[in-house]
Amino acid sequence: MSDVTIYWRPGCGFCARLKDTISEVSDxxxxLNIWQDEDAAAFVRSVNNGNEVVPTVVIDGQAHTNPDPGLVLEALTGS
Incomplete structure (x- = not known):
């Protein structure tokens, strides 16, 4: 299983889709909610050319902007 951090915000449809897809392993x-965590928001901007694009997912240290949910599921399950 990989180390996975998901940067998200309320009302984001892509974030909701990702959460639904990985629901069984999302824990x-x-x-990190970028509207509640300024450091998280700053990180997202730093890897997205100044934009707060979510979901931004970091898998084993590598940032992925709006990745395919299957990639995140694979990282979380190791398969």
Whole structure:
């Protein structure tokens, strides 16, 4: 299983889709709300050319902007 951090915000449809897809293993990831955590928002901007694009998912240190949910599921399950 990989180390996974998911940066998200309320009202984000892509974030909701990701959460639905990985619902059975979502507790294995760290979820950071960029509207409540300024450091998280700053990180997201730093990897997205100044934009707060979510979901931004970090898998083993590598940032992925709006990744395919299957990639995140694979990282969380190790399969």
């Amino acid at each position: 294995n990831a760290t979820w």
